[in-house]
Amino acid sequence: MEHEHVRAVDPAVADALEGEVERQRNTLQMIASENHVSEAVLDAQGSALTNKYAEGYPGERYYGGCEYADEVERLAIDRAKELFGAEHVNVQPHSGTQANQAVYFAMLEPGDKILSLDLTHGGHLSHGHPANFTGQLYEVEQYEVDPETGYLDYDGLADHAEEFEPDIIVSGYSAYPREVEWERIQAVADDVDALHLADIAHITGLVAAGVHDSPVGVADFVTGSTHKTIRAGRGGIVMTSEEYADDVDAAVFPGGQGGPLMHNVAGKAVGFKEALEPEFEEYAEQTIRNAEVLGETLTDHGFSLVSGGTDNHLVLVDLRDSHPDTTGGDAEEALEEAGIVLNANTVPGETRSAFNPSGIRAGTPALTTRGFDDDAIRTVGECIARVIDAPDDDAVKADVRETVDDLCAEFPLYE
Structure with missing residues (x-):
């Protein structure tokens, strides 16, 4: 995605804009409030x-x-x-x-x-x-x-x-x-x-x-x-x-x-x-399905989900049962190093600070926009589990980063 007019006037901003496009292309956006709009909307x-x-x-x-x-x-x-x-x-x-x-x-x-x-x-x-x-x-x-x-x-x-x-x-x-x-x-x-x-x-x-x-x-x-x-x-x-x-x-x-x-x-x-197009209903249905699969995958790996699952586009993970020594901030930071972007989040009955809470929130809207299906989302869930199980293990994060790179190549954004 070129920003030639910006670059001619302000190379520093052009670099930042192009860097942001590359960041979105080459990482998995799982912040539940984010999505990727179409080029028509852009x-x-x-x-x-x-x-x-x-x-x-x-x-x-x-x-x-x-x-x-x-x-x-x-x-x-x-x-x-x-x-x-x-x-x-x-x-x-x-x-x-x-x-x-x-x-x-x-x-x-x-x-x-x-x-x-x-x-x-x-x-x-x-x-x-x-x-x-x-x-x-x-x-x-x-x-x-x-x-x-x-x-x-x-x-x-x-x-x-x-x-x-x-x-x-x-x-x-x-x-x-x-x-x-x-x-x-x-x-x-x-x-x-x-x-x-x-x-x-x-x-x-x-x-x-x-x-x-x-x-x-x-x-x-x-x-x-x-x-x-x-x-x-x-x-x-x-x-x-x-x-x-x-x-x-x-x-x-x-x-x-x-x-x-x-x-x-x-x-x-x-x-x-x-x-208003029929395809949008299919997108919304798959967004929910992907969240369900993500929740099931994390549950299979021993994680506790608030309410035990999801009916919508997000899962809320309470780390206190499965990883009592890992905060949401720890998990967020380690996952971002591996190319997975989500956010730390408070959970009901929060016992830590809102600035470094006990949970993480992961959403599927942006990945679904890229075309991620059940199998791809299951792989993402497994990657999340691997990183949180070993947040300080650089080898694990590097290996997960390779999987993220493969997924990004398989489901490209803004080609």
Whole structure:
């Protein structure tokens, strides 16, 4: 992948860009929130729309010259409505966090109450962590997964909501490997007269493909990222009913953002079109299948998985049982040296620091995009086990690196 125009102006940045392409080509990207977009999406995101200010919404802009920006944004909106069956869609949020911010700003006052999943149990910073604006502006309490099963404790959530009386309940998670029962959470919200925000950032593509139940039409608000399992332009999305449409739009602009990143909106439009093709459902199904195979392989090698397995695109490994002296940070570092990139992650009942926790999170979206099938994923799982079994053994890491090189050659990226 050439960057000749950049190189002519700025060789240092060109070197970094080309280095990043080579890094992605020659290592296995297993961070669950990452994927590889198509070259069509890359083209759209690098387009001349990066030059265009388009504050406002299609047909109601604060600048002239927006006819093509309007066309692109309408395409993104219409395609998202078709994908998800949503009444109203806003495609302007710069990220999933800013999509969540828009809902909070639209519906809450400072000091209002949020009930969300604890970060160490699989939640997200933007759901109420004290380091995030949510934890600083709102009163936040958090529910948990069942420590014995690793599944969401729906009864505990109901009890907590009855006691806390939140203004909004947040569902949808960043490190939860099981399917979410949206209707059960909606019933809790109804019982305590709370709003319900379902954050599908990680599973946007799985929901779009129909391989994970959808909260659209169940929850009051559905937010998501558009660059993870759905492989569209990088950013966020908010879906809601017409009842809340104007409030959400005003909270995105001018409430929380200025001009939309129209080149990213173009990338979203292209990615949504790709997701409407029949092949995308096959991709989503294989993503889940690959995660299942990965989990089974790691289990066969003695690793403990939170909840015992997975229903979606990721597995969460608790190293405390099988490798009590190895932290998630140790595993992450050793695996990256062997060419496998994933992340350390907290686990339910975490006993270490969030900066060097007891688990690792591994996802299959990017490898599935490259064409990895059951057999290839099984090989990857075996490589992960070998490295974590001997994180300080350079010979093992070198041998695994050779296997990674072979896999990368067999399943090339951006040829």
